[in-house]
Structures are given as C-alpha cells and as structure tokens.
Amino acid sequence: MSILYFLIGCSVVLALIFLCAFFWAQRSGQNDDLYTPSIRILLDDDDENDTEK
C-alpha cells in the first residue's frame, strides 16, 4: 500500500499550500476587516456607472 504514502504526501503538500495561502491572507490583512467586503461587492452595480456618465 505504498500508494497511501504517496497520496498522503500529495494531500499534505496540498494542505501546506493552503496553509501558506492562509498565512499570506492573515498577514497581508485580507481578513482584518470582516464586514465591509460583504457590503462592497453590492456597490459596483452598473446603475452607479450610469449615474456617473
């Protein structure tokens, strides 16, 4: 069952990549504000562009 070690290796590497991404997100301030991002995505509607014309 050597394949188990290979697959566990793959999964661990994948998990490590995700872990790095997580640390990057934390350190670069991606998760500092856990409220405004949810509001911001609602604000880019085309009506807004229309009014600016």
Place this chain on the structure above:
Amino acid sequence: MEPEKFYYDNKIVRNFGIATVIWGIAGMTVGLLLAIELCYPGANISRYSTFGRIRPLHTNAVIFAFVGNAIFMGVYYSLQRLLKARMFSDKLSAIHFWGWQLIIISALITLPLGITTSHEYAELEWPIDIAITVIWIVFGINMFGTIFKRRERHLYVAIWFYIATFVTIAVLHIVNSAEIPVTFWKSYMIYAGVQDALVQWWYGHNAVAFFLTTPYLGMMYYFLPKMANRPIYSYKLSILHFWALIFIYIWAGPHHLLYTTLPGWAQSLGVAFSIMLIAPSWGGMINGLLTLRGAWDKVRDDVVLKFMVVGLTAYGMATFEGPMLSLKHINAIAHFSDWIIAHVHVGALGWNGFLTFAILYWLIPRIYKTELYSKKLASFHFWIGTLGILFYVIPLYWAGFTQGLMLREFTPEGTLKYSFLETVLRIIPMWVTRGLGGGLYLTGVVVMAYNLTRTALQGKLVANEAAQAMPLEPLKKTENENSWHRRLERKPIQFMIAALLVILIGSFVELMPTLTIASNIPTIASVKPYTPLELQGRDVYIREGCMGCHSQTVRPFRSETERYGQYSKAGEFVYDHPFLWGSERKGPDLARIGSKYPNAWHYNHLMDPRSMSPGSIMPDYDWLITDDLDTTTMAAKINAMRKIGVPYPAGYEKTANQDLDKQAKVIAADLTENKIKVSSRKEIIAVIAYLQRLGTDIKADKTTSK
C-alpha cells in the same frame, strides 16, 4: 490618482452560458436514455449507446460540460467585477472556451466508441487528459493574471474558492491520469488493484469536492448577495468555513472503499474526516440561507431566489447525507445501491443544477440589458424542476433500501432468500418513476433554454461593459519587508511557481518508493498475470463499460460470501491495471464468476441475457460474436504491462499471440462440443476467457506470503 476606465468582457460569459445550456440539455438527455435502458433493455439499440458505454458520457457531460461551463461562466463574470479588472487576456479566454468545448466533443465521440480508461469521472483517454491539463492551465493563467492586475487589493471569499478549485483540480487530475500509453487511444493505469482504487477515489471524491462544490460555493457567495441585494450573513463565517472545508475535504476519499481490501486504518481515516465535513459544509449552507433572513418576502416573489433556496437546501441535505453514508453500518446497505445514485442527484440536480439556473436567469438579462422574457415560464421551470427532483430521488431511496435489505435477507434455513435478479425486478417500478422525474427536470431545462433565448433576442449583448475604479495603491512598507517570504508574497506568479515546485518535489519524493520498492501488499503465490487472451478479454470488458453495472469486489458479509464466494483479498488485484471494482451493482458482482458457469452459458448469456436469466436488464452483446478480436496490439500491451510491473517473461510479446490462439481454440472447441459454432478469433472468446479466469486464482492455492 485618477480613476481608470476599463471594460468587463461579457461576451466570454455569454459564450460559456450558451455552452452550459446546450451541454446541460445534452447530458441530461443521455441520462434520461440511461434511465429508460434500465427499465427497458430493448432500448439498448446500438453498441454505441449501451448503458455501459454511455453512462460515462452522461456523468462526464453533466459534470464537466454542464457544470464545468457553468463554473467558467460564473467565474468569468464575478472575478472581473470582484477584482475590478477585465480578464487578463481575451485570447486566453477564447482558447479556454474553445479548448474546453473541443474536449467535450472529443468525449462525445470517444466514449460511445468504447474508448475509456474505466476510471470514474476520468474515463477520457490519455491524449484528451493532456488536452484537459493544457486548457486547465490556460484557465489558471487567465485567472491569476486577472488577480495580478486587479484594482481591488482585498480578495473576496469567492476568489479564494476559485483559487482552491484551480490548484486542487490540477493536482488531482495529474495524479489520477498517470497512465502508460499502449496505442493512441488505449492506455493502462500505472497503479494496480487496491492502490489504483485508492487513487481513483481520492480523485473521485475530491472531484465532487473541488469541481462540484468549492466553485459553486464561491459563486453562491457572489451571486446570492447580488440577487438578494444584501450582504452575506456572516463574512467571518465564510472565511472560516472556507479554510476548514478545503483542509478537511481532501482526506475523505477512502469512504468510497469501505469493506474493501483497503487497509482498515485508511478506511477509518476517511470516515472520520467525512463526519468532520458536516461542520464546514453546513457553515456554507447556513450562511447562504441566513443571508435571506428578513427577506423571505423577496423569495416569495423572485424565482431566482427560489432556485437559490432550494439549491442551498439540497446542498445541506447532500452534505449531511454524505457523512451518514460514510458510516460503516449504513454504507454496508447503501453502497452499490441506488441510494448512492439518489444522493449524488440531490447534489447534482438540486445544488449544481438549481444554482446554475438561478445564475443564468439573473445574469443573462443583465448582460443583455433587458428583462427576463417570461417570469411565468421561469416559475414553471422552478416548480417542474423541484417536482422532478422529488420524483427522481424518492423512488431511488426506496429502491436503494429495498434492494440493500433484500440482498441481505436469509431464509430460516440459512440460505439466501432472493436471487440478485429478483431484487432488480422488484425495483424496476421505482426506476420507471425515476425516469419520469428526470423527464420533468429536463422539460424544465428546455423551457429555460427557450426563455433565455427569447430574453437574449429582445435585448442586445453588452459585449464590453464599461466600469471604472481607482488603480491599486502600492502597499505600505512593513517592518519585515526584507524576509524572503514577505517578498515572495508580493509576487503571486512567482509564489505560484514556488508552490508548484514544492508540490512537484514532494510528489517525486513520494512517488519514487512506489515505483522502485516492492509493494507491501501481501502477494498470493497462485495469483498470476492474465494470459494474452484474458488480457484482451479484459480490455473488451473495459470497452463495453461492464464495470458500470458489475462490481468486482466481494465484501466480507455473510450475504455476499454466500452469494458470490469468499471475500476479496488485496493480493488478488496486483495485476489489475486498472482496477475494476466498480461503484454500483445493477447486476451481480463478478469477482468470483470464474468457472461458476460453463463457457456455453456465457456465450448464450452475452448473446441474449434473457435466454439464460429471464427478466435480465442486461443489453445483448451480439457484436462480440460477429467481430474479430484485434490482436495486432498484443505486443504493445504486453510491453506496456511489463513496464508497469507485470512479470511477463522477456520476449513474451513475440509469442503472446500463439498462446492467445491456443487458449482461444480450447474455448471454441468446448463451445463446439455444446453445439455452438463460433470461430476462435471472435471477441466473445476473449471475454469468456476473462470471465472464466475471474477469482479463480486463489481457489487453487490459499497460501499467502508477504
């Protein structure tokens, strides 16, 4: 700083949208045909449309063509807006779109021809596997390129889901596609038996996780707030369940192999992680549903939100049911039965289907600057679709319970109460109802196609939608600026390459032992490689997709060992490139079929199954009797097998066909004795040889050695 003016690419979104609808209808129509074939075997009118050959066509079409195109539609629409940037390259977008459609068309041609690797949801042969890799990388470059030139520093949670999708699918696809080419359209899996099974289900389960789930959650996090015009219930929860989900999902695959010869600890690991998955999965569902708190009046009026609510509910049901199914006691009854088919269709029809429809209804009028042509028709679609799901899954749950329990029932005298065929005949009425449910669902999709076409015709596509945003401000310097990791983080592309290097090094380090050191599967001295004729027969078995209905692994239950013979051992499968355990039993297990019936029985049964088992739902395989076996590839097959560790003696490829002839003549002579005249060169001889070999090795000798 001046705001920059730029344009969103809506044309690529529209193109993926059209592809979604067309392939959706195609894939579901094939599904309906399959449902009809199960009830009326006469519907298997041609060799190109038998259940075995088009089952993978249905799964591939629905997963990679319907859902795949819907993912790209949703990602290309939301990514641009979330990042305030046009897609990185229009050219890459076009290559991605047309490349993906060509891959789908190649699947549409090769699968009915019987060109298949037999790995579920990865049936496409090696040249197409390479094409998928290339196109997937094109998608990745396009996505990361857009992230790189973004005008919004913060990456909204949807984008995290998209990134996880890209990275994980790339790794899964490459590991699971490790195959050695024999000819241009034939390859053998590098792994064998139980190892191959584990790779397949590591892939299979995570394909569900990272193709059918994470991109859809990402899309849900963008489109649901937009549709309801209110922020997601808890952004914090979305971040939390995202990380939890992607860390846990990857370990759950072995729950597809409970009670097989996979080591027990690996099975338990799979079960434990599957149970843990409830929390992050429900985190997503709850977050979605609670977004609508206080806005249920909108749901009453807005058909798009109705689709979303049912979709999210289906997601919640499927992700609760999944962990329950991975409990060993439930799995013992449910596995191989229609319960699993019902389970996946709650997810596919409810979650993926309904979310896709909601997004299409919301997005098409927007990019065409018009209103939806008919809200009434959309509402009709919602109700007929919901009804379709109910008519689809409830009968199948019923069928799964019924068959699962019937198969385990013993008479007071201690013999099996029902033959396999009796259990099948009992559930055919449920299958008829399921077909009806599928038909209703498909009708809804056709109505949607009409509605969306009329919508597009009454509007005009805004191919390039104007938008403006401030350019990205440079990051403020921080104190640990000079650490290498800190610098790497600023450069997403380099970061990607570094990550990939790490993954590749890790993979090679792990792969080396599997390729060089003898496997620690207990080998069984009497288990020998297949003879040339059996090998050819096995390839015909794969071509016809027999594993779509017949499993090849006996679980250690009294009901199974009584019915099929002694339970399967890991050492029996060491020469099975690929493994053929299957995942559902529409017919009995074949792991111990060898020497159970005479050759003549198999001949008659393959020609007309109903002549031997009245009421059987198996298709006729009469072309096996008329077609000559192709032996020109024999040497290539032996060579390929030897390369991946099957101990054929050196130079055997030169004499293999003589051995093949010899064995074929013996079988043909035996058939002649039973008044069946057939040339020894026909394909059926090879299939009979293979079937008669199955499971017989350990009858001769039971000693195991390490």
